[in-house]
Amino acid sequence: MSYLKVLEHPLITHKLTILRDKDTNPALFKSTLASLTALMSHDLFSHLATQPVTITTPLEDMQTQKLAKPPVLVSILRAGNGMADSIFDICPEASMAHIGMQRDPDTHEPLFYYEKYPQDLSMRQCILIDPMLATGGSAIMAADRLKEKRVSDIVFACLVAAPEGVHAFHNAHSDVPIITAALDRELNENCYILPGLGDAGDRIFNT
Numbered sequence: 001m002s003y004l005k006v007l008e009h010p011l012i013t014h015k016l017t018i019l020r021d022k023d024t025n026p027a028l029f030k031s032t033l034a035s036l037t038a039l040m041s042h043d044l045f046s047h048l049a050t051q052p053v054t055i056t057t058p059l060e061d062m063q064t065q066k067l068a069k070p071p072v073l074v075s076i077l078r079a080g081n082g083m084a085d086s087i088f089d090i091c092p093e094a095s096m097a098h099i100g101m102q103r104d105p106d107t108h109e110p111l112f113y114y115e116k117y118p119q120d121l122s123m124r125q126c127i128l129i130d131p132m133l134a135t136g137g138s139a140i141m142a143a144d145r146l147k148e149k150r151v152s153d154i155v156f157a158c159l160v161a162a163p164e165g166v167h168a169f170h171n172a173h174s175d176v177p178i179i180t181a182a183l184d185r186e187l188n189e190n191c192y193i194l195p196g197l198g199d200a201g202d203r204i205f206n207t
């Protein structure tokens with residue numbers, strides 16, 4: 001897989017347009033973010049390994065495939081939860097992990113505050129989830145923490161990425177592919193993505 005995959009699909013573009021519109025109300029924002037993430041799941045799971053299994057249908061035995069090891073969905077709090085719940089619905093065999101971090105409003109550096117993982121984390125593929133990749137600081141710190149726990153197979157999923165964040169993340173974690181619904185133009189002076197969709201956490205949680 002190449003290090004950056006920007007998904008192209010008419011429905012993805014349509015739903016992103018709804019998310020970007022400042023007049024979209026919180027309920028529609030939340031439901032659209034969930035359905036857009038569900039559309040992305042096809043690509044997010046495409047790297048998962050399967051293994052052969054024999055089952056019996058109502059008519060006969062058959063050889064088929066199932067997931068070798070269900071993945072771990074790693075949500076970067078808070079905004080990651082808006083996407084992760086939707087992916088969890090599609091793959092309920094997965095485990096959900098959480099990494100809590102928040103950008104300092106002045107320095108824009110992420111501040112870590114929480115983490116919780118399944119015990120066999122290092123043996124499993126991790127899908128790291130956060131709607132926004134701005135400076136890249138939060139995603140880089142989250143991937144650092146997973147690697148400290150000896151995770152070797154990580155994919156980063158987001159909705160909107162800035163070129164600055166893609167560059168920084170690739171410099172720090174060149175082995176971790178980024179799958180995004182959009183690659184936007186640039187960051188503003190407050191490190192918000194332009195044109196972007198604003199503060200994802202505030203819009204999901206109506207804060």
Ligand code: PRP
Pocket residue numbers: 076077078079080101102103104108110130131132133134135136137138139165191200201202
């Ligand atoms: C947002 C977003 C990312 C981060 C991206 O979260 O959800 O985690 O900013 O910015 P970066 O690439 O410059 O690190 P925020 O820190 O606002 O926390 P929240 O999810 O609690 O709103």
Ligand code: URA
Pocket residue numbers: 132134191192193194196197198199200201
């Ligand atoms: N965090 C957000 O929620 N939005 C941005 O544009 C940048 C960081």
